[in-house]
Amino acid sequence: MGILGAAPAYAGESATLISADSQRCLDIARGSQEPRTPAIIFDCHGGANQQWEFTAAGELRTFDGARCLDIRGASTQPQAVVQSYPCHGGANQKWTLRPDRTIINPASGLCLTVKGGETANATGIDTWRCEATAHQQWIVGDTEPPPDDTEAPTPPSGLAISALTCRSATLKWEASTDNVGVAYYDIYRDGQALGTVNASTLTAQLALTAGASWGIYVNARDAAGNVSQASTSLQVQVPQCQADTQPPSVPTGLRGTVAGTTVTLNWTASTDNVAVTAYDIYRNSIAVGASGTLGYTDTGLSANTTYQYAVAARDAQGNVSPRSAAVSLTSGNACTDVICSTARVAQDTDIPWGLVALPNGTVLYSRRDAKDIIALNPATGAKKNLGVIPNVQGTDGEGGLLGLAIAPGFPASNPWLYIYHTSPTDNRIVRVRYVNGTLDMASLEVLLKGIGRNKYHNGGRLRFGPDGKLYATTGDAQNGAYAQDVNHLSGKVLRLNANGTPPPDNPFGNYVWSYGHRNPQGLAFDSLGRLWEQEFGDSQDETNLIVKGGNYGWPNCEGVISRSGTGCATTGYIAPKYTYRNTEASCSGIAVVRNSLYVACLLGKRLYRSEISGDRLVNVRQFFVGTYDRLRTVEPTIDGNLWMTNSDAAGDKDSIPNNTDTAIYKVTLKP
The missing domain is CATH 2.120.10.30 (TolB, C-terminal domain)
Structure with missing residues (x-):
């Protein structure tokens, strides 16, 4: 028996369908012919509830043709229950077994899937995005399983963008090659998944974020699940949806409180013709952080020192208001918070x-x-x-x-x-x-x-x-x-x-x-x-x-x-x-000092601190939000404090040496 299609030449024949992951058979639970009985996997025994016939109409019939494999409620959404039901020819009863051994429902574009990738008897069946993983692959009972394939496809090449707007674009690429055949292409931007397309197409429609700068790339994947190395990244600068040259209004009402070596700032919102997206905080005329709210906490200051603070508003297109009126604040004579001070120990031109x-x-x-x-x-x-x-x-x-x-x-x-x-x-x-x-x-x-x-x-x-x-x-x-x-x-x-x-x-x-x-x-x-x-x-x-x-x-x-x-x-x-x-x-990096967990974050540009209580993390706080750019590594010092390294955006997503501006800091903690 050959690989099945929507209308196989041998319609009328039946066979078991074996899950490639568990080697158990597609089965109707308890052998029941009651409508809406769920489909499951079960040890293969060849009974009537495990015999399946692909009809010329694209149905999957069981019980000698008395019941059809059916998506409950004709749902086109993932995780829909798959069941047996009297045959009626509806779109939710149509199935195609593809060359990569997945069984797809054309109406939903989703594949027949063993729930959760489980392999135990009586595990249910649902629909999910087609990924050609082992729990989506089915072997026709009297066919030989495909030979082991461990060779990955070649990387896709020739990425190009067309029809670029502030919200969408068309991505095209040149085909990969594979010893058996490419089944899918997975599209990413800077490590985050954007979507998957079948190998029959070499194009994808992308949903974009206005003003974003993305590195887009594509991986090829074959039916055995082998994934290629990634294509070269295509750098895409997404345009804004409307031109905007008007800066926000000046922030007002800047005020602050002092607790030891920590300053807390608050201010009144600015206005903008489109929208204010962030506020930049200046300490002694140097930018030290950013905030998406109307407050900012500056931690780890020197004791008994006077600082001048000001705030400027910024919109999505980089228009920046003049700075607010300054406020002068003097730190206390001792550390009262969990972080006492931060000192830059070394600079570098590469990524520590x-x-x-x-x-x-x-x-x-x-x-x-x-x-x-x-x-x-x-x-x-x-x-x-x-x-x-x-x-x-x-x-x-x-x-x-x-x-x-x-x-x-x-x-x-x-x-x-x-x-x-x-x-x-x-x-x-x-x-x-x-x-x-x-x-x-x-x-x-x-x-x-x-x-x-x-x-x-x-x-x-x-x-x-x-x-x-x-x-x-x-x-x-x-x-x-x-x-x-x-x-x-x-x-x-x-x-x-x-x-x-x-x-x-x-x-x-x-x-x-x-x-x-x-x-x-x-x-x-x-x-x-x-x-x-x-x-x-x-x-x-x-x-x-x-x-x-x-x-x-x-x-x-x-x-x-x-x-x-x-x-x-x-x-x-x-x-x-x-x-x-x-x-x-x-x-990226974490460290435990005196039973507190410190977490260094890149995109978030901040340091989290949590207290470990039993097996829970409690009293979660954020420090240095935007102050030291992208934080990558934290490690305990030998004297009970923290080493911390950062990573700027300039060379973070390439392999070019010495094209960054980074530093190593010592963070002194309260004993």
Whole structure:
């Protein structure tokens, strides 16, 4: 029997339909012919309720033709229940089995899906966006399953934009090639998903945001789920919907209060012919932050010091009002808040990514695009370049030289510096000896390779735990199927012995410690030895408390947002401890100091602080909103405070070395 179409030549024949993921059969529950009985998967037994016939009319009939596979309520929305029902020829009873073995309902454009990607008997069936994942693929009973296909398509090329307006545009590209055949193209902007189209088209209609600057790219995907490396990004500057040259009115009523070394400002709203979008805050005539509300908190000031503050209003097209009348405020003589002061210790022209504080006070940090390691003396600001790490390659996105870690007992009993980086073929973990203040490049060892890479979603944090094991975060390489495969290294938190071997007590007999992650980065242990993790989402970021063998839901569940099947209600999925909107977060690094969790955020340009209470995060506060640009990394200092690094927008999404203006700060905390 061949691959079925809408009107197969052998209409009238019947066969089982086997889920490629579970090897269980499409079944009508309990063998009942009652209308509205749900479809499920069940162990294959060949009964009449597991025999299916594709008719010339495009129906899927069972019970010797007495019932049709039907979408309840003729719904065209995702997650609609699939059931048996008397045949009536409606659009909700039409199905096509495609070459990639998905079964699509043409009216809705959605595919027959095993709920939540589950594999247990009696798991229900619904409809979902066609992604050609294993729980959407069906094998006709007497056909051979397709041969294993592990070869990814080539990257798409030739991206071009036409019909560009402030709200929409047409994107076109040139086809990828594949050893079997491309099935889908996935469209992204700066790591965020915009949509998916079938391989039969090489164009997509984009919904845009007026005034935005986007890097748009495309990945190709085959029926086996192999994802190509990304195309080259196409930079698109979206025009505004209307010309606007009129600035907002001057803010009025600026006033402030002082509590120790913290100043709180408030003011009266400005007006604008279109809309005020933000307020820029000036301290001593220097811009120190921005606010989308009518208030701002300036933290970490010097004690007993007088500051002059002013505020200016800004609209969406960059028109800025004159500054308000200034207000003079004098800080107190002691720190009364949780953050006491912030000092810039060093500047850089590349992106500081990983950072470790050595026992002697030296700070080592990686420069992502320059691919080298810097030793910093915080007392003097003096820097020493320890050399370029070999075989590092950027991805024109988020890849390059990433996380660093040192083991307990460094350097006496374990003189190794552990490094996570992107190579030309994968992401990997290596180590190199740190001897007398230098790196012995001849000693470099590759501990683990084969971690999926792509333009975005590379993960990259390293952290040694109190158990002496090395923990690492890995992104899903923009292939969500990897995240749910416990035999794949991508979309995981990994756990390694210090020598790179997998510990025998890992839950799956390999390196995987937890799974179901999209793009995890931050890692930190609390005073009880528990592991906290920070993860980038597509529209919602999350902080997780990691447990051995835990499944955190991606790609079916993102934070608390259901995306596929039973989504976040799926049995066994572990919910995050806190979620954030991307615009206020996109957080990369975390640190725990005195049982408080600090989270550094890029797009949100802020530092979150939460108190750890049991297994909850409470008293969540925000600091430095807009003050230090995009915050990437926080690490504990050896004296109980924080190191913090930033990353400006200039070179954040490319692999060009030394094209940024960044800094390393020491944040002094209240004892």
